[in-house]
Amino acid sequence: MAAPGIASLLAAQFVSALADNALLLLAMALLAEQGYAVFWIPLLKLMFTLSYVVLGPWVGAWADTWPKRRVMMWANGIKAMACMGMVVGVPPMLAFGLAGLGAAIYAPAKYGLITELTPAEQLVRANGWIEVSTVCAALFGVMLGGLLVAERLQGWSFYADLNLWLGSGSRFNASLAAVLLLYGLAAWLNRLIPDSGVRYPSHAWHVMAVWQRFKQDHLKLWRDPLGSISLSVTTLFWGVGATLQLLVLAWAQAVLHLSLEQAAYLQGATALGVIAGAALAARTVSLQQAPKVLMVGMLLGALLPLMVWVQSTEVAMALTFVLGLVGGFFVVPMNAMLQHRGAQLLTAGRSISVQNVNENTNILVMMGIYSGLLHAGISVVDVSWLLGAAVCLGMAAVQWRYWKYVRPSLPVVKAA
16 A cells, blocks of 8 residues: 555554454344344444434544544544443443444544545555455454354353453453453554644534534535435445345344354355455546446345345355455445545545435434334345345436436546
């Protein structure tokens, strides 16, 4: 990576996201341990995401007010408090919601630094690397979480002794302590990230001023031709992706009859696919070519219902790998286009704030619908059909709008 400081940012982001994903599996295990019904599990993700939406107008401004690496350190401290809360017996839903607050503060600082540290011509590649880092963290974080909730770990004498020493009655205390150490490491790695030197004008902080500024930013990005297309795509993608993460876990348990630990490992195939797709996009798609990947979104929707006919773990791994490959290749150029256009129209932090609010509002909606479908007794097979149809229809609408209204308005670049 040519841009200085990106390697340090990648390392800090990797460890923090690793801890986030492991903490999700532990929160799910705690819910099961405490006797919660299955429809509560999607609500964990909803609680995590809520802060992105509620605090959206503020977190972007915070990221632009102070050096972004310092903001990232504060955010890691909040996540560590959430993990400690689970150790001392705070309800998993509440504690995981606090982790979401830390993540909401972390995101605009992280993505804003990418834009500030990276020249425009390297932005797709930088996004490819950050996506690979994020997905590797998701892969290993889910695998680590699966290991930390595994029954065989309970028989390890050191683990049992540490559980007793930590108290509170849960058999996952030692596992939570391991995740807490990861958050501490992420905070230390943040110290190695350089200050970009970019500073923005200060603004009024009272509620109405922040809200009015955010509303103007929101309208400006949605009214911009390229900004609206990329924002529509990433909003749809991350809502679907969050649902798919839980759907794969439920599908693997209900259809393939795997344990939670084994289902978590199956998600590794999806993550490897995203890594491959992100790396391929970083090597082959430039910022100017980003709109050309819109058609790939239709393929993603068409692949989802294939889950219905899968009966073996080997075929399931192949399908989830391909889903990840298509998704990674699709979203990286869209993210880069949105970040570049957002930084031109607004600032790095404020544009990421608008992006986060839209994407996570859709995650909230999708998680709520998914939880409601499970509560109503709809099978995961039927949910996969519904999700595939939603992706196909959504991408068809975005592509129609791009070809009908946006593409004709773009300046024609003549060959030299």
